[in-house]
Amino acid sequence: MIIMDKKNMSRRDVLKTSGVYLAGALSGLFYLGFEGCKKKGCDEDYIIGYTAERVGVDVDLLKAIRKAENGVNGLEFGIIPTLAYESDNGIIENGRFRTYKNIFEKQCSWCAWTIKKNLERYESSGEEEDFISFLAERYCPIGAENDPRGLNKNWEKNVRYFYEKFKD
Numbered sequence: 576m577i578i579m580d581k582k583n584m585s586r587r588d589v590l591k592t593s594g595v596y597l598a599g600a601l602s603g604l605f606y607l608g609f610e611g612c613k614k615k616g617c618d619e620d621y622i623i624g625y626t627a628e629r630v631g632v633d634v635d636l637l638k639a640i641r642k643a644e645n646g647v648n649g650l651e652f653g654i655i656p657t658l659a660y661e662s663d664n665g666i667i668e669n670g671r672f673r674t675y676k677n678i679f680e681k682q683c684s685w686c687a688w689t690i691k692k693n694l695e696r697y698e699s700s701g702e703e704e705d706f707i708s709f710l711a712e713r714y715c716p717i718g719a720e721n722d723p724r725g726l727n728k729n730w731e732k733n734v735r736y737f738y739e740k741f742k743d
Contacts, residue, residue: 619651622680630687632694636707637687639737640714643730649678652686653714655721660685689714707735 623641627634644653654660663681665674675681690710697709711731719727 619679622676622683626680626683626687630684630691632687632690635741636690636734636738637683638741639734640686640690641683642737643733646682650682651679652682654682654685654689707731707738710734 619641620638623637624634627637641652644651646653660681663685665672666684667673675684693710693713694706697706700709702709708731711734715722715727715730717725717727
């Protein structure tokens, strides 16, 4: 996969470049397509695999988070809507804007970008804990306001379980 850094490109160059970039606050430029969705359908496994490749994250970790979160429609990856999330309507793909195929794709994309940005932070931090522990502290912190039943304490264990299961 070819990944280009959008920060050092003008808006005009970004738009002229063939490829895909995520529209919104979390953005990067990629050379890929979503044509397979028309052929294979837009099932969860296809969208997860496609998104992991497009963003450049471990597909097994993305699947593990999906399984551990097991959220209802609109919260499949546990991404709680914010103003930035609500205003993100889609991606630029092959030089053209397209809306997300469905809310699942949007949740998946935001989860993948959360993984990618936290992996960058992890690699530059010099932390000695493993990445899943590092991610758990940020993705699903224990004692968070949005966790009144205290379920976040299980997130790391559940993600690790499913990650190991999918790796095999």
